[in-house]
Amino acid sequence: MAVDEGLKIELGKQGVFVTTLQELYNWGRRSSVWPMNFGLACCAIEMIATTMARYDLARFGAEVFRPSPRQADMMIISGTVTKKMAPQVVRLYNQMAEPRYVIAMGACAISGGPFKQGYNVLKGIDRYIPVDVHIPGCPPRPEALLEAFMALQKKIDAQPLTGEGRPRHLDADAPGEFPVPAQGEHDLEPAANKNVWTVPVVIR
Amino acid sequence: MKTLEEIQAAIEAAVPGAGVEILPNPAPSGQHSLRLKPETAVEVAKFLRDDEELALDYLSNVTGVDWPDKEIAEKVKVTRPVTKTVEGVEQTAEETVEETRKRVEPGFLEVVYHLFSMARRHGPVVLRMRTGNRSDRVELPSLTPVWRSAEFQEREVFDLYGVVFKGHPDLRRILMWDGFKDHPMRRDYVAPDDFEYEPTPHDEVLARAQAHRATQQAAAAPQEGAGQ
Numbered sequence: 560m561a562v563d564e565g566l567k568i569e570l571g572k573q574g575v576f577v578t579t580l581q582e583l584y585n586w587g588r589r590s591s592v593w594p595m596n597f598g599l600a601c602c603a604i605e606m607i608a609t610t611m612a613r614y615d616l617a618r619f620g621a622e623v624f625r626p627s628p629r630q631a632d633m634m635i636i637s638g639t640v641t642k643k644m645a646p647q648v649v650r651l652y653n654q655m656a657e658p659r660y661v662i663a664m665g666a667c668a669i670s671g672g673p674f675k676q677g678y679n680v681l682k683g684i685d686r687y688i689p690v691d692v693h694i695p696g697c698p699p700r701p702e703a704l705l706e707a708f709m710a711l712q713k714k715i716d717a718q719p720l721t722g723e724g725r726p727r728h729l730d731a732d733a734p735g736e737f738p739v740p741a742q743g744e745h746d747l748e749p750a751a752n753k754n755v756w757t758v759p760v761v762i763r
Numbered sequence: 764m765k766t767l768e769e770i771q772a773a774i775e776a777a778v779p780g781a782g783v784e785i786l787p788n789p790a791p792s793g794q795h796s797l798r799l800k801p802e803t804a805v806e807v808a809k810f811l812r813d814d815e816e817l818a819l820d821y822l823s824n825v826t827g828v829d830w831p832d833k834e835i836a837e838k839v840k841v842t843r844p845v846t847k848t849v850e851g852v853e854q855t856a857e858e859t860v861e862e863t864r865k866r867v868e869p870g871f872l873e874v875v876y877h878l879f880s881m882a883r884r885h886g887p888v889v890l891r892m893r894t895g896n897r898s899d900r901v902e903l904p905s906l907t908p909v910w911r912s913a914e915f916q917e918r919e920v921f922d923l924y925g926v927v928f929k930g931h932p933d934l935r936r937i938l939m940w941d942g943f944k945d946h947p948m949r950r951d952y953v954a955p956d957d958f959e960y961e962p963t964p965h966d967e968v969l970a971r972a973q974a975h976r977a978t979q980q981a982a983a984a985p986q987e988g989a990g991q
Contacts, residue, residue, distance in 0.1 A: 642940075643938070643939065643940050676954070676967075676968060677954075678945075678947045678952070678954045678955070679938070679939065679947070682957065682960070742940040742942055742943070743942065744942060744943065744944040744945075745943070745944060745945060745955050746955035746957065750955070750957050758959045758960050759960055759962075761960075761962050
């Protein structure tokens with residue numbers, strides 16, 4: 560149940576703090592997202608710049624880059640995902656605890672980018688793991704990563720805790736683990752996780 | 764630095780029967796190369812490295828080239844006897860006819876080494892080696908025992924072209940995974956058919972996306988028929 564904004568401010572003036580459990584819970588979730596210390600290619604340099612003093616990702620509560628997937632809850636896929644690396648990326652994602660989020664950063668991570676037609680580059684990490692925010696750019700500027708992070712925070716804020724559209728960790732039926740693709744004789748097998756990615760319909 | 768002809772002569776003097784051959788480069792750079800025979804390549808390489816005057820102690824680059832089978836069509840003038848009947852009398856005359864003959868020049872794999880000398884500050888000297896063919900006679904001697912820097916680059920040539928280096932200390936794939944079967948840099952390599960989603964196709968990609976769609980529809984058609 561949403562609290563009327565005006566009433567909330569009025570009560571706040573009287574020293575009474577009113578909130579809902581969902582608001583408090585989501586505030587907690589979105590304000591301390593710990594990214595994983597992990598970079599794949601040149602986008603990682605922009606990601607590092609974003610965390611440094613000039614752009615300062617710490618303003619959004621995401622300053623603690625954890626070197627272990629067990630302690631992290633956001634994965635920034637910063638760069639080209641090669642087919643040799645893709646199983647490891649999926650495995651690292653599986654090792655992260657819920658709630659966990661993924662930002663696919665840059666042209667390569669979202670689609671394969673300039674290497675899309677190459678034999679060795681995955682055409683987007685969203686073929687194997689669910690991605691929350693996609694950022695285009697080659698590489699995206701730090702501002703773009705901040706914008707993506709804010710978009711992720713808005714997304715977390717809007718999530719209800721029950722019913723349709725609730726986060727995965729509150730949904731007993733949601734998959735906890737995503738199959739790691741095998742490195743076959745000619746390509747990754749399977750070429751995409753059908754439960755996560757379906758061929759988008761191109762409208763012309 | 765010595766000219767390539769002088770280097771060739773020096774090699775022949777030091778390694779009798781080396782069989783080194785000069786491959787001319789018709790491009791404006793004119794960077795001609797020495798083609799080594801696989802049997803004597805390691806000896807020749809040791810000579811190039813250890814010779815006082817050449818002292819080619821630095822191997823900067825190893826790469827591969829794939830030369831696929833080439834079909835050559837050439838016009839040949841053939842003279843053959845032709846029997847004609849002129850005014851009831853058989854006459855045999857010689858006639859010259861132009862014929863198109865096709866022959867297949869077998870392909871091969873080539874490995875290219877670029878050498879410099881740090882001590883003498885000269886270079887490059889370009890070495891080449893060729894395999895017997897592209898399928899089963901793909902063995903070449905490794906030059907890693909002579910120049911350590913060849914190790915990873917020969918692994919790369921092995922991975923992407925399929926040249927097997929005899930005498931290499933650790934010949935494994937370096938870029939692709941171990942179970943991978945193809946050699947992606949070969950001219951006849953076909954990338955996996957994952958063209959299901961191409962929002963902006965053009966040229967080759969468009970052709971492959973259309974081919975993918977056709978195979979998908981062909982695979983889906985019998986199932987629809989069975990459903991009805």
